[in-house]
Amino acid sequence: MKPPSEKSASRRPSRPSYEPLQPHEIELADFFVRMAGILGVPRSVAEIYALLYISSGPVDFDQIQGRLGISKGSVSQGLKFLRDHEMILSVKEAGSRRERWQPTPSLAASLVALLRSQVLPALEQAQPGLQRVLADAQTRGSQPEVIERLSRLNRWNSRALELAPLLLPPPGA
Amino acid sequence: MKPPSEKSASRRPSRPSYEPLQPHEIELADFFVRMAGILGVPRSVAEIYALLYISSGPVDFDQIQGRLGISKGSVSQGLKFLRDHEMILSVKEAGSRRERWQPTPSLAASLVALLRSQVLPALEQAQPGLQRVLADAQTRGSQPEVIERLSRLNRWNSRALELAPLLLPPPGA
DNA sequence: GCCTAGGTTCAAAAATTATTGAAACTTCAG
DNA sequence: CTGAAGTTTCAATAATTTTTGAACCTAGGC
Numbered sequence: 001m002k003p004p005s006e007k008s009a010s011r012r013p014s015r016p017s018y019e020p021l022q023p024h025e026i027e028l029a030d031f032f033v034r035m036a037g038i039l040g041v042p043r044s045v046a047e048i049y050a051l052l053y054i055s056s057g058p059v060d061f062d063q064i065q066g067r068l069g070i071s072k073g074s075v076s077q078g079l080k081f082l083r084d085h086e087m088i089l090s091v092k093e094a095g096s097r098r099e100r101w102q103p104t105p106s107l108a109a110s111l112v113a114l115l116r117s118q119v120l121p122a123l124e125q126a127q128p129g130l131q132r133v134l135a136d137a138q139t140r141g142s143q144p145e146v147i148e149r150l151s152r153l154n155r156w157n158s159r160a161l162e163l164a165p166l167l168l169p170p171p172g173a
Numbered sequence: 174m175k176p177p178s179e180k181s182a183s184r185r186p187s188r189p190s191y192e193p194l195q196p197h198e199i200e201l202a203d204f205f206v207r208m209a210g211i212l213g214v215p216r217s218v219a220e221i222y223a224l225l226y227i228s229s230g231p232v233d234f235d236q237i238q239g240r241l242g243i244s245k246g247s248v249s250q251g252l253k254f255l256r257d258h259e260m261i262l263s264v265k266e267a268g269s270r271r272e273r274w275q276p277t278p279s280l281a282a283s284l285v286a287l288l289r290s291q292v293l294p295a296l297e298q299a300q301p302g303l304q305r306v307l308a309d310a311q312t313r314g315s316q317p318e319v320i321e322r323l324s325r326l327n328r329w330n331s332r333a334l335e336l337a338p339l340l341l342p343p344p345g346a
Numbered sequence: 347g348c349c350t351a352g353g354t355t356c357a358a359a360a361a362t363t364a365t366t367g368a369a370a371c372t373t374c375a376g
Numbered sequence: 377c378t379g380a381a382g383t384t385t386c387a388a389t390a391a392t393t394t395t396t397g398a399a400c401c402t403a404g405g406c
Contacts, residue, residue, distance in 0.1 A: 024310070027305065030302070031295075034295045035292075035295055038295070054310075054322075055319070056316035057316075073366055073385080074366075076383060096381095097375085097381065097383090098381080099382085099383090107326070119208075119211060122204075122211070129200045129204060130204060132197065137197070145229070146227060149226060153280070215394060216394080245354085246356085246398095247394080269405095270352055271351080272352085347406105348406090349405095350406105351402105355401085356399095356400100357397100358396085359395085360394080361392105361393080363391080367386100368386100369385085372383080374379105374382105375381100
């Protein structure tokens with residue numbers, strides 16, 4: 001059932017052959033995959049996070065690739081995504097260039113950051129446009145109902161933008 | 174610039190030729206499309222909602238198709254989605270089978286309902302699995318750190334499930 | 347009852363998004 | 377310095393999602 005190429009059990013760290021996820025690990029991964037799906041985060045990214053989440057210590061690049069059975073490219077991109085959203089931390093081990101990864105302490109904070117990074121830019125970019133749409137509607141004397149809707153949308157947008165920085169300070173906390 | 178087929182301007186309601194979205198309407202549509210994208214809602218659905226949102230009165234099937242320039246199938250599916258998530262209401266006009274649509278009064282409520290419908294099933298389905306994963310970890314004597322993480326995940330899940338019904342009563346409010 | 351306006355379904359095509367893998371880049375141990 | 381371990385990049389491919397359109401329903405006006 002496995003390639004009969006491991007001769008002596010000793011010196012041979014060249015291709016360590018990692019074991020695939022265990023049933024209980026798969027269960028957790030599925031949960032993260034589903035939740036991530038709601039926000040449009042790709043499967044592979046969720047799987048990586050799940051692996052780090054259920055692992056006792058920091059996990060390195062090759063372990064992730066091996067256990068998840070995905071490509072180097074996916075691992076690299078996945079880690080980049082998680083890094084960019086401050087969902088993981090690297091632990092450098094002495095005397096090696098290799099990085100090892102673990103989840104940031106608070107999943108909650110991670111999720112908030114993730115949401116922020118998706119929603120905020122949209123709100124910001126929309127701000128002037130929405131104001132123009134409202135002004136436009138007022139100018140052309142649209143139905144009061146439409147004006148009312150557009151006003152509410154503008155108010156929300158503004159409030160959301162005001163609140164956002166409080167929810168989580170942009171760079172470091 | 175247009176097909177020279179409209180002879181006399183009189184009797185000819187067969188293919189009314191709707192005009193495409195105006196710039197200010199496009200702007201609003203773009204906003205909704207972006208926001209919808211975050212939740213994985215397709216472009217066409219967001220566009221339909223935007224059109225209803227910025228229109229003064231209820232809008233019918235053919236107008237939607239005509240002004241948005243999309244297929245019947247897309248309109249039908251889009252309306253189904255919006256209906257299913259209680260984001261739009263139909264107004265039947267007397268003496269006609271035709272339905273005319275308008276957004277439900279509260280966009281906020283619509284969004285909450287939409288989120289609920291995506292998140293809740295995931296939480297519910299995950300509940301037993303998560304508990305099993307935790308039990309498993311305890312049994313096999315995993316690192317306290319992992320146990321702690323999994324416990325927190327379970328607590329969240331439970332609390333979310335408790336809170337959910339309060340956020341918005343399942344069928345009608 | 348029939349017939350058709352009004353709408354739905356769903357398989358196939360198009361568009362979008364995720365993954366792969368080979369080549370290129372970077373960094374540090376020796 | 378140099379070499380190779382460790383990682384990133386990105387064009388090509390695979391997988392998934394969305395849209396289309398033609399065939400099919402169905403309610404209700406006549």
